[in-house]
Amino acid sequence: MATMTAAGTDTETAILPEIADPSKVAPKDARELSRLFFDQLAVLEEGTPEYSRTRSTLIEMNMSLVRYAAGRFRSRGPEEMEDIVQVGMIGLIKAIDRFELSREVEFTSFAIPYIVGEIKRFFRDTSWAVHVPRRLQEARVQLARATEELRSRLGRTPTVKELSELMSLSEEEVVEARLASNGYTSASLDATISGSEDGEMAMADFIGTDDHALELVEDFHALAPMIAALDERDRQILHMRFVDELTQSQIGERLGVSQMHVSRLLSRTLSHLRDGMLTTR
Incomplete structure (x- = not known):
């Protein structure tokens, strides 16, 4: 410096x-x-x-x-x-x-x-794969070996009780290891699924998504009465800044005040609206 x-x-x-x-x-x-x-x-x-x-x-x-x-x-x-x-x-x-x-x-x-x-x-x-604790990662390997061994011996899929006896784990731990196994691999949402009436479709087509626009609707409904309660000058400044997209200097020229004064008014108004939104949530 x-x-x-x-x-x-x-x-x-x-x-x-x-x-x-x-x-x-x-x-x-x-x-x-x-x-x-x-x-x-x-x-x-x-x-x-x-x-x-x-x-x-x-x-x-x-x-x-x-x-x-x-x-x-x-x-x-x-x-x-x-x-x-x-x-x-x-x-x-x-x-x-x-x-x-x-x-x-x-x-x-x-x-x-x-x-x-x-x-x-x-x-x-x-990230695609789900992170699981190391003990469950190790249990997943043990579970895979025990399942294969019992399947060969019994000629069917083993029960949780049979697996717990072979693995020397509680039934709850076997169930937990099975759930952890689901996070070992992942499938792309672009992967195709065949067999539907429309032929092959992407996996993403079968998965619903959150509509974030609904949250905006709620925010707009909460914000509208607060904006309506502002005085005319504050509403006018908000409109020029966020609808007409004017700079603070341009707003100041239109209102006949300094850019600094516009900045203070805008900060005060936004702080008031922000506090109001937080109390309504």
Whole structure:
């Protein structure tokens, strides 16, 4: 951090340190510097070079949070770790875009759940087999051998009681081992199933899915009366920002107020609506 640079809007100017390589800033320093950069981000207009530069610096400065969160998954191997870090970066970016200093919490405490959540979502979406404890993995092998031995000896499929006697396990443990066996292999949802009237069909065609749009309908019904209760100016600002998709600066020009004032009004309104939604759930 050698020189100082001025950045900001026409109404407010902040002095920020110019950082040669933000990715090499120590975590402790990044925590202090992030407050300054978030302060500046709040007064800059989205889409401007200054806004993009400040946001990029915040992302690079806090990459250590991603490495820290990804560290708990290091057992998955170096090849997968690279993917984990990339996915964690998505969580970091989401946290930066949604963080507000008015929350009065440390950014690190706010960002870690976003990063870990994104990584876990990656595992959920890309992992096929179900993880089971090692003792059940070993019991599955023992169960397969015992089943084959008894089937050859009896000429039929053995009962749970017969298996438990041969394996020296309780019947409950045999049943548990059988359930664990279901997680050993997985089938693709694209796998075809023959024998239907329409010929071959994909397995996914037979599986129902949650309609997430139904949750949105419930949210819209809960949100509508709260928006209707706002005063005319707040409703107008919400409409211009999220329906007309105007920037805060453009809204300020239309209303004859500063971009900072629009930012404060918008933050206050969204906080009010957010609190209202949380109390209705």
